[in-house]
Amino acid sequence: SVSPSRKIVIRNKSPSLITLYWLSIPHQKYVRQQTSVTYPLDRLNINSFVGHTFAAVEITKDCVLPDGFTKPYDDSELKTPSTKICTESHFTVSSNTDQIIIVSGTGSKFKAELDDDVSRVNNILDSVFEVCEDTECLRESLKVTVSDLLKKNTLEKDIRENMAGLIEDYTCNDLGIDTSASLKNITWKNEEEIERDVKVLFESKNAEVHIIYDFISPEECAEVEKRSKKSLHRATVASSDGGSEFSENRKALQASVKIPLEKPDDPITLLTKRIYAYTNDHTNYNLTLEGQEDIMSIQYTGCGINCDEKRDRYMPHCDGECGGDEYLSGSRVATIVIYCKVPEIGGGTNFAKSNLHIKPEAGMATWFRYVGGMEVEEDGRVVGETDGGYSEHSGCPVVEGEKKIVTQWMRAGVSKEEPWDSFNTKGLKKKDVERFKEITGDWGSNGEL
Ligand SMILES: O=C(O)CCC(=O)C(=O)O
Ligand SMILES: [Fe+2]
Known part of the structure; x- marks a missing residue:
């Protein structure tokens, strides 16, 4: 198969002139990539393919280019013609969408490397270790670097939070916008032996967003719709007292559909098994099917381009907790x-704080998780850390046509004995809430539990 093409930017941060060669496959022959050279502080843009390897070559007066090409230097002043081969450094095109290669150093320190997180961390560590000999020095040196990074992080988080609302409206209204670029493309096969294409759109310690193609069949959709038809009602959101309420933030119809676990071949059971298999294959969550919420059938209807009623939509929210706090066992994790069914106009799914937009296609699924570092304690309680906001998402206003989705909110720490509804929407066990109330009596009943 043909490997995908990539745009690459090579930035020359070395003090020397450089030139670029492609090491042709399979003979590793040097093929010149530019007719001239790239000056210090300048950059070079190339189009290449994933897996191709390049050599960045440092041009100095006393060296010979790998293909013997005439150099820009006039070396007639050299007493004896040079035989030393110019210093070179190799890099290989990865599957990252944006690739910046930084060429730096000179002589034995000349290097070309991908400007990704790993090489950035290594460069910071190199510079720290270069000057430090004892741990006290390392500590002081790292303190400066890390506090600088944290400052930058706080500033950028504030900007992100402030911009998210604007990005939301802008993105939802931009009808030409497509699904965001993926970090990587993978496939997934479960015991049904069907291979599905997956795009990983976002990855961090405590959150991830994937899209999975052909996750549901039209027959399964029809089955969900059939079972939810009679009970469709106005959707609610979690309220501050741990219950649920109607809200302008969520305009849609919904109906829950029971998962008949006692019937292993029921289409809804099979769909649910696929959902949990996917989650368990891509996390260490090890979720059980028992004690989980029902699946939810949700429908949004567009009232047309020129309608000025409030449109059906689901404003930015997190399905579980996303404040970066400790995870509460029993609450949602993915x-x-x-x-x-996808509408003609509108109805995308947005993750504004991770700069992601998803343009739905019938049959496709958006999967995301929002707890990291998960571990199960001896007493069965699940601990972990919740995502700090990347997983916040929305359903954009539906303008024209209908959007029909099936949502499954997945929980950890639930079981047959302690199912999801033995917890309130804040993740507290209802029986603990009762116990707290007994302890505090009237004094504590401020409705906050
Ligand atoms: O409608 C969408 O695209 C998002 C739905 C959603 O956020 C949910 O069901 O929790
Ligand atoms: Fe949601």
């Missing part, structure tokens, strides 16, 4: 939104 979600799958499966698209059965």
